[in-house]
Amino acid sequence: MLSLHLFIHLAATANFVAQFPLVDSFPFYNNEERATGSLASFLTFEGPIALQGLLNNIGSGGALAPGVEAGLVIASPSKANPDYFYSWTRDSALTFKALVDAFIAGNFGLQPEIQNYIYAQAQLQAVSNPSGNLSNGAGLGEPKFEVDGTAFTGAWGRPQRDGPALRATTFIAYSRWLIANGSTSTVTSVIWPIISNDLKYVAQYWNQTTFDLWEETDGSSFFTTAIQHRTLVEGNTLAEQIGQTCPGCVSQAPQVLCFLQSYWNGHYVLANINENNGRSSKDVNTILGSIHTFDPAAGCDDTTFQPCSQRALANHKVTTDSFRTVFAINSGIAEGSAVAVGRYPEDVYQGGNPWYLATLAAAEQLYDALYQWNKIGSLSVTAINQAFFKDFMPSVTVGTYASSSSTYTTLTTAIKTYADGYMGIIETYTPSNGSLAEQFSRKNGTPLSAVQLTWSFASFLTAAARRSGQMPASWGEPTASAVPSACSATSAQGSYAAPTATAPLSPCTTVSSVAVTFNVAEITTFGETILLAGSISQLGSWNTANAIPLSATDYQSAYPRWYVTVSLPAGTTLQYKFVKEESSGGTTYEDGANREFTVPTGCAATVQVHDVWQ
Ligand code: NOJ
Ligand code: NOJ
Numbered sequence: 060m061l062s063l064h065l066f067i068h069l070a071a072t073a074n075f076v077a078q079f080p081l082v083d084s085f086p087f088y089n090n091e092e093r094a095t096g097s098l099a100s101f102l103t104f105e106g107p108i109a110l111q112g113l114l115n116n117i118g119s120g121g122a123l124a125p126g127v128e129a130g131l132v133i134a135s136p137s138k139a140n141p142d143y144f145y146s147w148t149r150d151s152a153l154t155f156k157a158l159v160d161a162f163i164a165g166n167f168g169l170q171p172e173i174q175n176y177i178y179a180q181a182q183l184q185a186v187s188n189p190s191g192n193l194s195n196g197a198g199l200g201e202p203k204f205e206v207d208g209t210a211f212t213g214a215w216g217r218p219q220r221d222g223p224a225l226r227a228t229t230f231i232a233y234s235r236w237l238i239a240n241g242s243t244s245t246v247t248s249v250i251w252p253i254i255s256n257d258l259k260y261v262a263q264y265w266n267q268t269t270f271d272l273w274e275e276t277d278g279s280s281f282f283t284t285a286i287q288h289r290t291l292v293e294g295n296t297l298a299e300q301i302g303q304t305c306p307g308c309v310s311q312a313p314q315v316l317c318f319l320q321s322y323w324n325g326h327y328v329l330a331n332i333n334e335n336n337g338r339s340s341k342d343v344n345t346i347l348g349s350i351h352t353f354d355p356a357a358g359c360d361d362t363t364f365q366p367c368s369q370r371a372l373a374n375h376k377v378t379t380d381s382f383r384t385v386f387a388i389n390s391g392i393a394e395g396s397a398v399a400v401g402r403y404p405e406d407v408y409q410g411g412n413p414w415y416l417a418t419l420a421a422a423e424q425l426y427d428a429l430y431q432w433n434k435i436g437s438l439s440v441t442a443i444n445q446a447f448f449k450d451f452m453p454s455v456t457v458g459t460y461a462s463s464s465s466t467y468t469t470l471t472t473a474i475k476t477y478a479d480g481y482m483g484i485i486e487t488y489t490p491s492n493g494s495l496a497e498q499f500s501r502k503n504g505t506p507l508s509a510v511q512l513t514w515s516f517a518s519f520l521t522a523a524a525r526r527s528g529q530m531p532a533s534w535g536e537p538t539a540s541a542v543p544s545a546c547s548a549t550s551a552q553g554s555y556a557a558p559t560a561t562a563p564l565s566p567c568t569t570v571s572s573v574a575v576t577f578n579v580a581e582i583t584t585f586g587e588t589i590l591l592a593g594s595i596s597q598l599g600s601w602n603t604a605n606a607i608p609l610s611a612t613d614y615q616s617a618y619p620r621w622y623v624t625v626s627l628p629a630g631t632t633l634q635y636k637f638v639k640e641e642s643s644g645g646t647t648y649e650d651g652a653n654r655e656f657t658v659p660t661g662c663a664a665t666v667q668v669h670d671v672w673q
Contacts, residue, residue, distance in 0.1 A: 098479055098482055098483055098486060099582070099616055099617065100582070101482075101486040101489075102482065102523050102526070102617050102618070103580045103582070103617070103618060103619060103671065104493060104671060105485075105486075105489065105493050105519060105523075106519075106520070106523055106580075106617070106618055107580070107669045107671070108492075108493035108494075109493070109495065109516040109517075109519040109520050109523075110161070110516070110520060112493075112494065112495065112511055112513075112516040113154060113157070113158070113513055113516040113517055113520070114172070115136075115511065116132055116133045116134075116135070116136065116511065116513040116516075117130070117131070117132050117133075117154075117172060117175075117176075117513075118130065118131045118132075118133075118175075118206065119175075121133075123136040123511060124136070124206070126206060126207070127146075127206040127207075128179060128206060128207055128208045129175040129178070129179060130172070130174075130175030130176040130177070130178055130179030130180070131146040131151070131179050131204070131206055131208060132146055132147075132150060132151040132154050132155070132176075132513055133145065133146060133206060133513065134146070134147050134150045134203075134509065134512065134513055134514065135497065135509035135510060135511055135512045135513060136510065136511055137508075137509040137510050137511075141409065141508060141509055143509045143512070144206060145203045145204065145205065145206065145211060146203060146204045146205075146206055147202060147203045147222075148183075148201070148202060148203065148204075148219070148222030148223070148225070148226060149202065149219065149221055149222050149225055149272060150513055150514045151176070151180075151226075152222065152225035152226040152228070152229045153225060153229075153351070153514060153517055154513050154514065154516075154517045155172075155173065155176050155229045156225070156228060156229040156232060156351075156517075156521075156531075157517040157520045157521050158172060158173060158517075159173055159229055159232045159233045159236075160232065160521070160524065160529075160531050161520065161524075162233075162236070163232070163236050163532070164524070164529055165613070166667070167665070168665065168666065168667050173233055176229075177230065177233075177249070177250060177253065177560060178560055179208065180226060180230075180253060181252075181253050181558040181559075181560040182208055183204055183208060184198075184199060184253060184256055184257075184557070184558055185557040185558070186198070186201075186204065186208065186209065186210050187210065188201040188204070188210035188211070188212075189201065189210065189211075189212055189215070189217060190202075190217045190218045191218075193256070193555045193556075193557060194555065195555070196256065196259060196260040196263055196264070196553055196555045197218070197264075199222070199223045199256060199257060199260040199555075200217065200218025200219060200220050200222065200223065200260070200264065200269070201217060201218065201219075201222075202215060202216070202217055202218070202219040202222060202270070202274065203215065215274070216270035216274040216275060216277070217270060218264075218269060218270065219269060219270045219271075219272070219274065219283075220260075220261075220264055220265070220267070220269035220283055220287070221269070221272055221280070221282060221283040221286055221287075223256075223257035223260045223261060224257065224261050224283070224286045224287045224289070224290040225286055225290075225351075226257055227254050227257035227258055227261070227290045227294055228286065228289060228290045228293065228351075228534075230250055230253060230254045230257075231254060231290070231293050231294060231297050231534075232531070232532060233250070234246040234250050234251070234254070234297055235297070235532060237250075238300060238301070243300075243301055246297075246301055247301045247302070247303070249559075249560045250560070251297075251298075251301060251303055252556065252558045252559065252560070253558045253560065254294060254297070255298075255303070255305070256553075256555050256556070256558065257290070258290065258291065258294040258305050258307065258308055259307055259551075259553025259554070259555060260553065260555075261287045261290060261291055261294075261307075261311070261315075262291060262305075262307025262308060262310070262311040262550070262551040262553060263307065263550050263551055263552055263553045264550070265284070265287045265311060265314075265315050265318075265550075266314075266318070266548050266549065266550055268333060268334075269283055271283065271330070271331055271344065272344060272347070273342075273344070273402055273403075273408075275336075275408075276331045276334050276336050277334060278331050278332060278333040278334025278335075278336075279318075279321075279322075279331065279332045279333040279334070280330065280331050280344065281319075281322040281328055281329065281330050281331070281344055281345050281348045282330070282344045282345070282347050282348040282351075284315060284318060284319050284322070284348075285319060285348035285349070285351070285352045285363075285364060286348065286351055286352060287315050288312060288315040288316050288319055288352070288363070288539075289351075289352045289363075289534050289536075291305075291307075291308040291311055291312035291315060292308070292312050292534060292535045292536070292539040293534040293535055294308045295308035295309055295312070296534075296535050306551065307551030307553060310549065310551050311549060311550070311551050312539060313541075313542070313543045314543065314546060314547060314548075314549050316362060316363070316539070316540070316541075316542055316543075317542050317543050317545075317546035317547075318546055319362070319363075319364070320362065320542060320546075321546075322345075323361075323364075323370055325443075326373060326377065327341060327345070327373060327374045327377035327378065328345035328348075328349075328364065328370060328371070328374040328378075329345075330342030330344040330345050330403065331344070338403060338405045339381065339403070339404065339405065341377060341378050341381040341403060341404060342378065342402060342403035343378060343400055343401070343402055343403065343414075343417040343420055343421070344402075344403070345364075345371075345374050345378060346371075346374070346375060346378055346417075346420045346421060346424050347417075347420050348364065349364050349365070349366050349371045349374075349424055349427075350366060350420055350423045350424050350427060350521075352364065352365075352534075352536075353365065353366050353424075353427045353531070354533050354534050354535070354536035354537070355427075355430060355431070355434070355530040355531065355532075355533060356533035356536065356537055357431070357533075357536040357537055357540070358431070358435060358537075359428075359431060359432075359435070359438075359439065360536065360540045362540045362541070362542050363536050363539075363540050365427075365431065365536070366424045366425075366427035366428040366431060367427070367428035367431040367432055367435075367438070369439070369441045369443040369444040370443065370444075371424065371428075372428065372444040372447040372448075373443050373444045373446065373447055375421065375424055375425070375447060376394075376446055376447040376450070378400075378421075379397075379398060379400055379421050380394060381403075381404040382398055382399065382400050382401055382404060382413070383398055385401075385404045385501070386398070386399055386401070386412070386413055386501040387501055387502050387503075388413070388500070388501060388502065388503065388504050394450050395450030395451055395473075395477060396477070396480055397418075397421070397422075397477060397478075397479075397480025397481040397483065397484050398484065399413035399418055399484050399488070399499070399501075399504075400413060400414070400417040400418040400420070400421045400481075401413045401414055401417055401498075401501075402414060402417060409497070409498055409507065409508040410498065410500070410501065410507060410508070411501070412498035412499060412500055412501045412507055412508070413488075413498060413499050413501060414497060414498050414515075415485060415488075415489075415495045415496070415497070415498075415499065415512070415515040415518065415519070416497075416512070416514050416515050416517075416518035418481050418484050418485055419481065419482075419485060419515075419518040419519055419521075419522040420518065420522075421481045422478045422479075422481035422482050422485075422522045422526070423518075423521060423522040423525050425474055425475075425477060425478035425481070426478055426522065426525035426526050427525055427530075428474070429471060429474060429475060429478070430525070430528070430530060432462070432467075432471060433462065433471075436461060436462045437459050437460060437461045437462060437467065438459070438460055438467060438470065438471070439458070439459045439460075440455055440456065440457050440458055440459075440460070441457055442457060445457060448470060450477075451469070451470055451473035451474060451477065452466065452469055452470055452473070455470070478526070479526075481522075482522065482523075482526065485519070487504065488504040488505075488506070490506060494506070494510065494511055495511070495512060495515035495516055495519060496508060496509060496510050496511070496512055496515065497509040497512040497515060523617055523618075526617055527615045527616065527617035527618065528615075570629060570664050571628065571629055572626050572627060572628050572629060573626070573627055573628075573629050573658050573659060573664060573665065573666055574624050574625075574626050574664060574665045574666075575624065575625055575626075575627050575656075575658055575665075575666050575668060576622055576623070576624040576665065576666070576667050576668065577591055577609070577622060577623055577624075577625070577635070577668050577670070578620055578621070578622040578667060578668065578669045578670065579609065579620075579621050579622070579637050579670045579671065579672055580618060580619055580620060580621075580669075580670070580671045580672065581619055581621060581637070581639075581671070581672035582619045583611070583614075583619065583621070583639070586641065586642035587639055587640065587641060587642070588608050588609070588611075588639075588640045589608075589609045589611075589621040589637055589638070589639060589640075589672075590603065590606035590607060590608055590609065590637070590638040590639075590640055590646065591606055591607045591609060591623055591625075591635060591636075591637060591638070592606035592607075592635065592636055592637075592638050592648070593633050593634055593635030593636070594633050594634040594635070594653075595627075595631065595633045597625055597626075597627060598625070598633065598635055603638055603640075603646045603648075606638055606646075607623050607625065608623070608640075609621035609622055609623040609637075610622055610623060621637075624665075627658045628658065629658055629659065630657070630658060631657070631658045632655065632656070632657045632658075633655070633656055633657075633658075634653040634654065634655050635653065635654050635655075635656065636648050636649055636653055636654060637649045637670070637672060649672055649673050650673050651673040654670065656668055
């Protein structure tokens with residue numbers, strides 16, 4: 060039975076996501092027009108849609124996930140060609156990493172979803188499957204499950220050893236928050252046993268072959284090895300924080316890092332080694348590996364392939380350039396300008412087109428690198444990364460350029476534009492309703508393959524977050540980047556135990572009033588204020604003199620957020636509109652019909668309403 064501690068936070072925060080129809084909670088999702096014009100207005104439009112699109116694919120309340128167990132994530136609602144109505148461990152962990160980071164950044168309503176995910180994964184760990192079972196850990200490498208939480212027994216590329224590592228990283232990110240917020244005992248008793256199984260799996264099996272993240276190639280895969288190193292490092296730190304131990308983390312992490320160096324061929328990062336698939340090994344696998352092991356506290360370290368490292372920059376150019384000639388929609392676009400990016404140039408799966416998540420990853424690496432240079436106060440042009448920088452400044456020579464230099468300014472300004480160019484590719488090929496599929500046509504850019512791909516939405520959220528300066532927590536890279544002088548093929552045998560966190564969400568207390576936060580995205584100019592006016596007395600009964608001013612304390616260029624929290628009786632139905640007030644005092648209502656909202660009845664003490672000014 061699960062410790063009750065986990066629910067203390069639940070009561071204090073919202074759980075509307077789990078309990079109310081998701082689409083209705085975000086009224087703009089179906090109604091709003093796509094903003095046109097600047098990239099910023101596209102990002103403002105797409106952000107809430109991506110979040111909602113992602114939530115729609117999570118059971119049990121997700122609008123597009125009927126019959127899916129609570130906390131399980133479908134890869135896509137598509138049930139044919141391709142059938143993605145399954146729960147992949149990798150896609151789910153990456154999705155929830157984005158949600159945990161959004162939660163930590165202030166979207167507290169996401170916590171019930173995160174807790175459902177934890178319970179669901181605790182159960183999955185103990186499910187015997189074609190990869191094996193929990194007794195020796197082998198079953199943890201199973202790549203995907205049925206949406207009711209049972210094993211998928213069909214033929215598949217298995218095992219895929221990135222899954223446990225990614226899942227542990229996501230759980231650890233949430234655990235750090237719980238510890239910082241006074242819930243260490245929940246981490247120790249409920250979450251650590253699940254994390255510990257995954258860490259033991261990584262420590263035991265990292266040196267055995269695996270199917271890559273694309274489920275095709277059996278060998279060693281950069282993405283998998285990189286994420287395995289990261290999770291062993293942060294896993295050990297977490298263990299120490301809560302008085303537990305992870306001996307396998309300590310003994311294996313340096314060896315995994317040692318092995319990671321073998322993917323560097325002097326010019327770019329090899330996606331797959333110890334295999335014979337006949338490909339160039341140029342693959343966005345490597346860019347994904349870099350962004351998912353990005354540590355904002357790290358320097359531009361080569362050994363961990365940090366986004367700003369000379370290796371990762373050289374690789375960014377080689378990898379993205381490899382798609383310039385293979386996709387017709389990229390034709391004529393010069394090096395140094397953004398292009399549509401796929402998985403790897405030889406790909407034929409579902410047409411082998413550009414992928415949204417791959418193109419977004421190319422942007423995200425550059426935003427990460429810009430953050431790192433800014434923090435360090437300089438950037439270095441080296442023989443290895445010079446070709447990357449020459450795309451933006453043909454005359455640039457090898458050297459270190461301080462942030463006060465004109466070369467630094469020229470390069471970083473151009474690279475920011477380059478990064479935004481990848482987001483611009485996404486803008487160009489996102490349909491007017493904001494939906495993100497898996498792929499878009501190499502010939503004409505129309506969306507293809509699985510619709511509403513959860514991982515596409517998650518990738519949009521993380522790239523947009525990095526662009527707006529929202530960084531993930533450090534995983535401890537600064538003390539874990541030293542490579543041992545000799546590598547050895549070691550392993551740490553683990554002992555595994557079925558986690559006990561199998562209880563469903565406990566019944567909660569019904570609330571009589573709800574703190575409703577009204578958010579509206581609108582780009583305003585200095586002196587303007589947004590007000591909330593509405594049909595009920597709490598909103599001034601349609602009298603603008605009594606309307607409620609919103610706050611701009613969280614206003615960002617990527618999300619020009621105005622918000623206010625109003626306590627309202629559960630069950631109240633109200634009409635409302637936003638109003639712009641000039642510094643002169645003049646007021647203007649937004650266009651369109653009145654908006655309507657019903658304050659939820661149930662256990663949610665808070666609810667978020669997200670709108671875009673109309
Ligand atoms: C399904 C996998 O999900 C995909 O990544 C792969 O390319 C195809 N099978 C072909 O093996
Ligand atoms: C195919 C992709 O190659 C793989 O990485 C992913 O896990 C599945 N589709 C589900 O999205």
